Amino acid sequence: GENVEQHPSTLSVQEGDSAVIKCTYSDSASNYFPWYKQELGKRPQLIIDIRSNVGEKKDQRIAVTLNKTAKHFSLHITETQPEDSAVYFCAARTSGSARQLTFGSGTQLTVLP
Amino acid sequence: DAGVIQSPRHEVTEMGQEVTLRCKPISGHNSLFWYRQTMMRGLELLIYFNNNVPIDDSGMPEDRFSAKMPNASFSTLKIQPSEPRDSAVYFCASSHPRTPDTEAFFGQGTRLTVV
Numbered sequence: 001g002e003n004v005e006q007h008p009s010t011l012s013v014q015e016g017d018s019a020v021i022k023c024t025y026s027d028s029a030s031n032y033f034p035w036y037k038q039e040l041g042k043r044p045q046l047i048i049d050i051r052s053n054v055g056e057k058k059d060q061r062i063a064v065t066l067n068k069t070a071k072h073f074s075l076h077i078t079e080t081q082p083e084d085s086a087v088y089f090c091a092a093r094t095s096g097s098a099r100q101l102t103f104g105s106g107t108q109l110t111v112l113p
Numbered sequence: 114d115a116g117v118i119q120s121p122r123h124e125v126t127e128m129g130q131e132v133t134l135r136c137k138p139i140s141g142h143n144s145l146f147w148y149r150q151t152m153m154r155g156l157e158l159l160i161y162f163n164n165n166v167p168i169d170d171s172g173m174p175e176d177r178f179s180a181k182m183p184n185a186s187f188s189t190l191k192i193q194p195s196e197p198r199d200s201a202v203y204f205c206a207s208s209h210p211r212t213p214d215t216e217a218f219f220g221q222g223t224r225l226t227v228v
Contacts, residue, residue, distance in 0.1 A: 034216065043204060043219040044156070089156060100146060100169060101217055103156040 002027040004092050006104025013080050014112050021107045023090035024072040030092040033066060033073050034101070038087045047088075048075070080111045117220035119205050125226045131193040134223045137186055138207030146217060147180055147190050148204040156204075162188065195227045 003026040013019045025033075034049035050057045050064045050073065057064050061080075066073040077084055087108050091101040118137040126132050138145050147159040160170040165182045173180070177196070182188040192199055202224050206217040 036219075043221050045219070046216045049216065100158050100161045102158070105155045 002030060002092055002094055002102040004102050004104045006090050006107060008107060010108045012110045012112060015080060017080055019077045019080055019109055021075045021088055023104050025092040027094050029094045032093040034091050035075050036089045044089060082111050082113050085109055085111045117205055117207050117218050119220035119223050121223060123224045126195055128196055128227055129194045132195045134190040134203050136188045136205030136220060139218055142207035143210045144208045145182060145188050146206045150202045197227045200225055200227050
């Protein structure tokens with residue numbers, strides 16, 4: 001089955017700096033890669049996703065890049081703000097009838113004011 | 114739509130007792146997922162239903178865990194008997210069949226504490 005590894009497990013940045021979180025996946029058949037943000041005590045919520053037919057997607061301060069050859073994808077947050085502090089999860093889904101997401105272990109991002 | 118609804122939000126029970134967690138997916142979503150979240154193991158998929166049929170239950174930790182989906186608008190996850198190591202936040206999520214790869218919407222979760 002799919003295996004998703006996520007790094008780093010914790011990340012602290014100064015407000016206004018950029019943050020980068022990286023994930024690798026094992027199944028070359030995976031074709032959908034969402035990123036979820038989970039604030040303390042709340043549910044995971046989708047912030048951005050990318051499909052295997054594109055290499056980059058951007059939404060305001062958030063961008064995701066995908067390298068299918070190397071089987072890795074990254075989340076980039078620019079101009080970080082304190083409200084960006086949360087746990088971020090990457091995930092991968094394989095095409096076909098199996099539609100469940102395999103999640104990475106999460107990254108605790110802390111933005112220091 | 115109110116989103117994925119889970120109940121109860123919090124559950125405290127004694128070891129050995131039966132626990133039932135409930136989930137109402139978003140109307141029209143045909144895929145439903147149960148996840149367990151702990152500090153040690155992160156988000157783990159327990160079981161996945163498609164059109165009310167269990168597709169993959171390989172993540173169910175042991176026979177004490179069982180899940181049902183009697184209709185498109187309701188699912189339960191049961192633990193019998195419960196043990197302290199079952200303490201975790203249990204999330205239910207659902208997704209829409211319209212496109213091959215769509216977002217999974219999570220419920221608010223049930224925080225289970227087994228003492």
